[in-house]
Amino acid sequence: MNTIHCQNLSKSFRGVPAVNGLNLEIPAGAIYGLVGPNGAGKTTAIKTLMNIIQPDSGAAHVLGCDSRLLGPEQFARIGYVSENQQLPDWMTVGYLMQYLKPFYPTWDDSRADELIRQFELPPGRQLKHLSRGMWMKASLASSLAYRPQLLVLDEPFSGLDPLVREDLIQGILDSADETTILCSSHDLAEIETLASHIGYMDRGILRFSEEMSNLTSRFREVEVTVEALFTMPPNGQWPVRWLRPEIAPSLVRFVDSGFDPRQTDADIRELFTTVSNVTVNPMPLKSIFVTMARSTSKGNR
Numbered sequence: 001m002n003t004i005h006c007q008n009l010s011k012s013f014r015g016v017p018a019v020n021g022l023n024l025e026i027p028a029g030a031i032y033g034l035v036g037p038n039g040a041g042k043t044t045a046i047k048t049l050m051n052i053i054q055p056d057s058g059a060a061h062v063l064g065c066d067s068r069l070l071g072p073e074q075f076a077r078i079g080y081v082s083e084n085q086q087l088p089d090w091m092t093v094g095y096l097m098q099y100l101k102p103f104y105p106t107w108d109d110s111r112a113d114e115l116i117r118q119f120e121l122p123p124g125r126q127l128k129h130l131s132r133g134m135w136m137k138a139s140l141a142s143s144l145a146y147r148p149q150l151l152v153l154d155e156p157f158s159g160l161d162p163l164v165r166e167d168l169i170q171g172i173l174d175s176a177d178e179t180t181i182l183c184s185s186h187d188l189a190e191i192e193t194l195a196s197h198i199g200y201m202d203r204g205i206l207r208f209s210e211e212m213s214n215l216t217s218r219f220r221e222v223e224v225t226v227e228a229l230f231t232m233p234p235n236g237q238w239p240v241r242w243l244r245p246e247i248a249p250s251l252v253r254f255v256d257s258g259f260d261p262r263q264t265d266a267d268i269r270e271l272f273t274t275v276s277n278v279t280v281n282p283m284p285l286k287s288i289f290v291t292m293a294r295s296t297s298k299g300n301r
Contacts, residue, residue, distance in 0.1 A: 002061075003028045003150055003180040004049060009058035011044055018044040020204035022058065026197065031176055033195030033212075034184040035285075037293050041204040042184040046154050049182075050080060063149060076104050079143030079179075081136070083155040087127050093138050094123035097145065104146035112145035118174075119167060133164035140168060144175050151175065153183040157190050165190055192285040200292055207292065219288045220259040221281045224252045227274040239267050243295045255283070255291045 004026040011019040019041045026032045034042050047053045049060055051070040060067040065074050091099065093116065101107045116123060119137040122130075127138060136156060143151060151172070157165045169190055172181060185191050191198070192212075199209040208215070227250070238245060241258035252272070256264055259280070268278060283291075 001028050002026060003030075004032075004060070004062055004182065006049070006060040007058055009045070009048060009055050009060050011048055011053065011055050017041075017204045019048060019055075022204075022206055024199065024206060024209060026180060026182060028180050029176075030197045031172075031181040031195050032183065032197045032199065033191035034182065034199045034201065035186070035188060035191060035289055036201035038186075039203075040201040042201055043154055044204075045201070046152060046182070046184055050078070050152060072103075076106070076146070077149045079146075079148035079151040081139050081143050081151070081153050081156050083136075083158045085136070085139045087135070087139060087142075089128035090126060092124050092126050093121045093130075096127065096138065096142060097123075100142055100145070106148075107146045111147065112141070115141035115144055115171065118171060133160050136160060136164070136168065137171075140171055144171065144179075147175070148179055151179050151181045153181065153185070155185055156183065157185055157187040169194060188286040188289055189284075198285070200289070202293065215288065216282065216285070218257065218259050219283045219291070220256045220264075221283055221287070222254055222256050222259075222264065222268075223279040223281075224268055224272055224275060225277040225279075226250055226252065226272050227276050237271070242267075243291055257291075 002025045004024065006022045006024040009019055009022040009024075010017065022045055034045070036042055044053070048055050049062055049067050051067050054068060062070060063074055063077060087096065097112050097116070101109075115121075119134075119141055121134065121138055121141060127135065130138060140156070153172070156168060160168070165187065172183075172194065175181075181194075183191065183194060195212050197210065198212050198215050200207045238254075241256055243255040243257055245252065245254040264280075265278070268275060
């Protein structure tokens with residue numbers, strides 16, 4: 001069962017597509033990381049899913065409900081935390097929790113108290129006197145206290161110090177067993193430690209969406225040492241899955257975006273006639289992200 005399902009979802013502003021034909025499925029229980037460069041359309045996609053803005057075309061269902069019809073009943077089961085989160089800053093942390101409680105039938109007082117202790121939040125301090133890191137902790141705590149079925153996080157780690165990010169990540173992971181999580185972030189190292197699934201958006205298009213384990217297994221940095229002088233082949237001779245080739249007189253490097261030991265070796269042997277050594281290395285998410293971004297911008301994906 002999918003917690004989120006999108007079909008050909010599109011949204012434009014003044015004729016410029018921000019989300020272009022989005023097809024997305026997020027299974028129940030997943031921690032889904034949505035990544036992409038600035039302006040890729042991630043926040044617009046999330047706001048459309050949350051019924052903050054209306055799509056121009058296509059459809060999305062969240063918790064089984066048409067996203068355009070999301071209302072109090074559904075939002076009582078959804079947690080939402082954004083880097084630009086607006087909270088009533090005159091409230092204290094403790095008062096905020098008590099204020100929110102009547103709106104959520106599944107509110108858990110013991111969970112709320114546990115989160116305040118875990119995040120070391122001062123219950124009697126006004127929100128306007130909290131640091132940015134503590135503000136984000138308060139926002140997350142208030143969203144987790146009612147044990148939501150879906151937690152949506154839009155750039156939750158932006159501008160935070162490493163210790164605060166670690167605290168937020170632990171709080172998120174502690175809720176992962178009971179909550180589906182959608183997290184948009186530029187902090188790829190944090191996404192890599194969190195996500196079970198990953199999607200990459202660029203210029204409004206979802207370029208890929210898959211399980212993290214599958215993504216990290218299919219991307220490899222490959223280095224081929226050749227015995228004879230080698231030059232770039234004519235256009236079209238590189239396998240399409242080889243990205244960002246670099247050529248030196250006796251060395252060729254590239255990223256294989258569809259790595260398969262047998263097929264990659266066969267392609268190398270066919271293209272390079274005098275191979276003396278082949279080195280294959282796994283890639284962290286950050287390197288995969290940079291490869292995809294640069295390859296897309298140069299049109300040589």
